[in-house]
Amino acid sequence: DEAEALAIANDTLYGLGAGVWTRDGSRAYRMGRAIKAGRVWTNCYHAYPAHAAFGGYKESGIGRENHKMMLDHYQQTKNLLVSYSPNKLGFF
Incomplete structure (x- = not known):
């Protein structure tokens, strides 16, 4: 179920x-x-948009890269990258 997957x-x-x-x-x-x-x-x-911040949560990395957000270490930033295409992508 959804809670278990999360x-x-x-x-x-x-x-x-x-x-x-x-x-x-x-x-x-x-x-x-x-x-x-x-x-x-x-x-x-x-997908790696050039303008999007890059960095992880928890023990992944030391902050944000590739964006002005790297200056702000007091927030957690997230990118949601969504494809609405009905076509298969690779083996998915």
Whole structure:
């Protein structure tokens, strides 16, 4: 179930990146917000927008890179990257 999946995803010392695969937009948003990772891809993976901050939560990294947010160490930043394409991506 959703609560168990979230518990498994967050049961780690690290939080650099995570992925969510679903056809339910509400679930994608809810899970993306709840996962403790600096970058969360939804229905895609390894998209790296040049303007987006990069860095992890917990024991992943030492802050943010590639963005003015690296100056602000007092917040947790997250990117939700979502693909709404109905086409398969790789083996997913």
